[in-house]
Amino acid sequence: MKEFLTLLSPIFWTLKNELLSSGRSFYKKAFFYTLSSLAFILLVTKLLISGMCELQNLSPEIFNIILIKGYSLIFLIIFFVQVINGAIMSLDRYYQSDELTILLTSPVNRTALFFFKAF
Amino acid sequence: MIEMEDCTKRYGDLTAVNNLTLKVSSSEIFGLLGPNGAGKSTTIKMMVGLLRPDSGLIKIGGKDISSDPLSAKRSLAYIPEKSHIFDRLTAWEYITFIGGLYGLREEAFRNNAEEYLETFGLFKWKEELISSFSLGMRQRLLLTSSFMRKPKVVILDEPHNGLDPKGIRLLKDCMLGMRDEGTAILLSTHVIAIAEELCDNIAIINKGSIAAQGSSDNLKDYAQSDDKTLEDIFLRLTSDYKL
Numbered sequence: 001m002k003e004f005l006t007l008l009s010p011i012f013w014t015l016k017n018e019l020l021s022s023g024r025s026f027y028k029k030a031f032f033y034t035l036s037s038l039a040f041i042l043l044v045t046k047l048l049i050s051g052m053c054e055l056q057n058l059s060p061e062i063f064n065i066i067l068i069k070g071y072s073l074i075f076l077i078i079f080f081v082q083v084i085n086g087a088i089m090s091l092d093r094y095y096q097s098d099e100l101t102i103l104l105t106s107p108v109n110r111t112a113l114f115f116f117k118a119f
Numbered sequence: 120m121i122e123m124e125d126c127t128k129r130y131g132d133l134t135a136v137n138n139l140t141l142k143v144s145s146s147e148i149f150g151l152l153g154p155n156g157a158g159k160s161t162t163i164k165m166m167v168g169l170l171r172p173d174s175g176l177i178k179i180g181g182k183d184i185s186s187d188p189l190s191a192k193r194s195l196a197y198i199p200e201k202s203h204i205f206d207r208l209t210a211w212e213y214i215t216f217i218g219g220l221y222g223l224r225e226e227a228f229r230n231n232a233e234e235y236l237e238t239f240g241l242f243k244w245k246e247e248l249i250s251s252f253s254l255g256m257r258q259r260l261l262l263t264s265s266f267m268r269k270p271k272v273v274i275l276d277e278p279h280n281g282l283d284p285k286g287i288r289l290l291k292d293c294m295l296g297m298r299d300e301g302t303a304i305l306l307s308t309h310v311i312a313i314a315e316e317l318c319d320n321i322a323i324i325n326k327g328s329i330a331a332q333g334s335s336d337n338l339k340d341y342a343q344s345d346d347k348t349l350e351d352i353f354l355r356l357t358s359d360y361k362l
Contacts, residue, residue, distance in 0.1 A: 006219035013216075014207040017248060098203030105167045105199075106220045107192040 003108060007116035093117040120145050120272050120303030121166060126175030128161050128327075135161040136172070137327040143303045143320075145271070148294060150318030151307040154357045158327040159307045160200065163276050166305070167197045180271050193221065196265035200276040202257055206250040210241055210260050213249060217264040231267040239263050239289060254281035259289075266293060273297065273304045279313065291317060315349045323356050330356040 018026070055063045094100070094117045103113055121143040128136040136158045143149040153159045164170040166177055168184045168191065177184045180194035205213055214236070218228040236242040239259040249257065258281045265273065273294075279287050294304055294317060308314055314321055315335050322332040331338055331352070338352050 003220075006216065009219065010205050010208055010212070010216055013209075013212045014205070017207050017209065017212075021248065099205055101169065101197075101199045102202075102204060102217075103220075104169055105192060105195065105197040106217070107189045108220060109189070 004112050004116065007108065007112060090114055090117050120147075120180055121149075121274075121305060122176070122178040123162070123166065124176045126162075126165060126172040126177060128158075128165060128170060128172050134327050136165070139175070139324075139327065139329065141322065141329075143272075143305050145301045145303050146298055147320060148298050148304045148306060148318045150314035150321040151305060151324060152309075152311065152314055152321060152353055153324035157324045157357070159324055160276060161327075162324070163197075163274055163305070163307055167195060167274055168192060194271040196268060196270035196273045198258075198261055198265055198273075198275045198278045200280065202261045204249055204257060204261065207248065209246050209248055210236070210252075211245040213260065214245075214264050214267065218267070221268050223268060228267065231269065232263070235263040235267045238293065239286070255283055255286055258282055259286060262290060262293070266297070269300075269302075271302060273302055274307075275304070276307045277309065278306070279308065279310060287313075311348075311350045311353055321349070323353055325357045 052067070055066055058066075094114055097103070097117065104110075121141065123139060123141040126136055126139045127134065139158070139162060141149075141162075151159050151162065161170065165172045166179065166184070168188050171185060179191040182191035182194075184191040205216070208216065211232075214232045215228075218232065223231075233242065236245055239262060241256065241259055241263060244252070244256065249260065252260065258278070262278070275294075278290060282290060291313070294306070298304055298319075306314065306318065318335070320332065320334055321338060323330045323338070335349055338349065
């Protein structure tokens with residue numbers, strides 16, 4: 001655990017340094033991305049709600065089936081896409097990392113190194 | 120301290136390292152010389168655990184790098200030819216990170232780190248981001264982060280790249296000081312004069328095998344010729360160059 005926390009420390013320090021050394025443009029960018037993300041989430045929620053309202057016009061049985069099965073399916077797909085995406089990103093970062101030489105020649109467990117790169 | 124026995128590494132049909140046997144004892148600076156593509160970097164990458172040999176055995180500080188890599192790497196410091204370090208960290212954060220990886224105790228780590236930062240002229244830059252450092256300053260930081268751990272084995276691959284004359288002098292002094300304290304040092308370099316000046320033993324490697332090995336004087340005897348300098352011997356052994 002201590003080893004993993006040590007491996008994570010550059011991420012926190014990098015974030016801190018980015019925040020401290022960034023100019024106004026960085027904060028503008030961060031504000032824009034946050035606003036865009038919130039707008040996207042609101043839009044998706046609105047679409048889902050309006051979809052559900054349409055479904056309610058159908059018979060209650062069909063509505064329940066679609067709600068339970070359809071939503072489960074969507075969440076399962078999102079979950080697996082996230083898992084696969086995470087694994088691919090980790091492998092990519094692991095093998096493309098510039099500082100890998102330094103990390104691989106230090107006494108660090110390779111599994112911990114892989115999970116560190118997942119972040 | 121470094122033992123390499125009958126190591127071979129192939130890339131497809133190309134044999135990069137062929138049955139190579141090397142031994143570097145404590146309190147010794149061992150020079151590895153060779154032309155481009157001779158197999159020096161492959162040899163070093165196998166020693167530090169970045170590549171696995173197809174056959175042969177490598178021990179660092181008595182530990183097998185293949186079967187017990189963590190123990191072997193704990194006593195090892197490696198300075199790669201091309202150094203990529205965390206750009207968005209300050210020098211001190213980077214050093215603290217390396218200290219953490221090797222589990223150094225806070226007090227000993229702090230004293231050693233400050234001592235080497237001072238030696239390599241980086242102390243006043245320790246709170247600056249590495250991204251603002253020149254190539255030479257990065258190399259000095261890499262040397263600081265390696266030497267502060269007081270490793271038993273140091274492997275340096277072209278460490279003089281990017282260093283100014285003062286940096287080269289500092290590095291030489293550090294290497295000699297560490298050798299006197301019992302460290303085994305393997306130095307791969309193209310600068311023959313540095314190898315001749317620093318190394319107790321030199322191996323000239325060509326086409327993946329050792330062409331000659333011994334002290335600078337022994338190599339001159341081995342060549343049994345009128346060659347006056349190590350450079351002449353190096354060129355005679357590694358190329359078709361007519362002297």
